[in-house]
Amino acid sequence: MFLTSLTDSHDLDRAVTVGDDVLSRAELVDRAGRFAAGIPGDGPVAVHATASIDTVVAVTGAILAGVPVVPVPPDSGPAERGHVLTDSGATAWAGERPDDVDLPVVLPGAQPIGPRPVDPAATAMLLYTSGTTGRPKGAQLSGAAIAAGLDALYEVWDWTPDDTVAHGLPLFHVHGLILGVLGSLRRGSRVVHTVKPQPARYAAVGASMYFGVPTVWNRIVDEPDAARALSRARLLVSGSAPLPASLFDRIAALTGQAPVERYGMTETMITLSAHASGERRAGWVGLPVPGAETCLLPATDDPTDADTVPDDGETVGRLQVRGPMLFDGYLNRPDANDECWAGEGWFRTGDLAVRDAGGFHRIVGRESTDLIKSGGYRIGSGEIEAVLLDHPAVSEVAVVGVPDPDLGQRIVAYVVGDGHDAQVLIDHVAGQLSWHKRPREVVFLDGLPRNPMGKVQKKLLGT
Known part of the structure; x- marks a missing residue:
C-alpha cells in the first residue's frame, strides 16, 4: 500500500489544510481509518471529489482499506456520473449524494482500522478521462504505478518532508489529487489546498512548492504583489496545458525564478519534467523522469521512413512513453487498449513532440487534430x-x-x-x-x- 508511510512518518500538526479545515497526521489517520471501517465490501468507492477535507479523508480511507477509489467531479451531470458509476462498478458513495445516485453512503465506523495488506499491482484509483472522443474511459492506476510516479518526482523536484505544497486544483485529477495531496502524504510533507486557486490565497500560504495550471499562473502575474510573495518558494510547477513563453518570462521576472514545466497524462502520470536543480526552458517540458523512457516515431505511415526521428529539436514525431508509472489499461475497453498499446510496454500518447540533442522535449500538439502536413x-x-x-x-x-x-x-x-x-x-x-x-x-x-x-x-x- 503506497501510503503505508502515512502511519510510519513523524506526526505533523498541520499535515493537511483545505480552506479553514486542518488535520494533523494523527487526526487524518484516525478519520481515514474510521472511514475505512465503514466501507461496505471491497468497493470500488465513488468519492464526490469536492475541494474539501472530507474528500481527502475519503480518498485516504479507501486507500488504507485497499479499496479502489473513483473520484467523481462535483460538477458532472447525471449522464456522465451515471456512466462512471456503472462502468466502474462502484458499490458505495462518499460525500453528499445527488438525487440520481442510489449507492449506499459510507458511514464512518466508531473505531478506526489499520492499513490492510494490498497487492501493489491491484488497482488503487480509477480516474476517468474527459471523454472528448466519446464516453469517459476509466484509467486503472495501481498502487505500484502511483508510488513509482511520485518517487520519481521526489527526486526530480528535490521534494523533501520539510516542504509545504500549496495549490487550489481539482481533487479528481492527477495534478491536484495524486501529485498535490497523495504526493505530500507519501512524502511526509505538508499540503495546503486553497479551495480556489486565487492569487491572494496562494500568496498567503507561504509554501515552498506551488502547483498551478497556466490559467492560474496568468491570474497570479496579473496581481504583481501576489506573484512577488511567491518569491520565497523554491519551486513553481506548471502543467496540464502549455505555458506561453511570455507567461513563463513574467513569472520569472516577478518571482525571481523560472517555473518548472512538466508533461503527463491521466494514463501515465508525469513522465517528463524540468529538474529543480537543472535547466528550465520556456515551452519545453524537460527530460524523462527516473524510470521513464520516451521514443519519437515518424509522424507518417510511410514504411520507408526511419524508425525514429532525429533529435534535432525541430522534427516532429509521435510520442510514446513507457515506465513503471503507467496505468494498466482502460477498464472494460479492450478496443481502446489495443489502440493505445504499441507492444513492449510502449504507450501511444497521441501527442506530437520534438526532442533536442540533450534529451529535452517540447510538445507541439495532438496527432488527431494538430498535425499539419504542408x-x-x-x-x-x-x-x-x-x-x-x-x-x-x-x-x-x-x-x-x-x-x-x-x-x-x-x-x-x-x-x-x-x-x-x-x-x-x-x-x-x-x-x-x-x-x-x-x-x-x-x-x-x-x-x-x-x-x-x-x-x-x-x-x-x-x-
Missing part, C-alpha cells in the same frame, strides 16, 4: 498557437491545416482578440518560428467552437 513539412499546430498567444492582440487561437492544391495543407489561424491585422500576426510567427510554420491565412472570430467540456472543436474549423 509543403512537405510536418508541423505541430500547438507551437504556432503558443507563439500567437504571446501576441497582445490575441486572446484565443486555434491553428488548423486546410486542404490546399499546392501545399497539401495550408496553415490557417483562427483568432479571437482585439487586433485584426492578419499580416502583423503572420510576421509575428515568422519571426519566432521557421518560415514554413507561418500561417498563410488568419481568420478573425468572435469565439472558438467548443464542446461542453470547453475543448476547442477544431474539426468545425476550416470546413
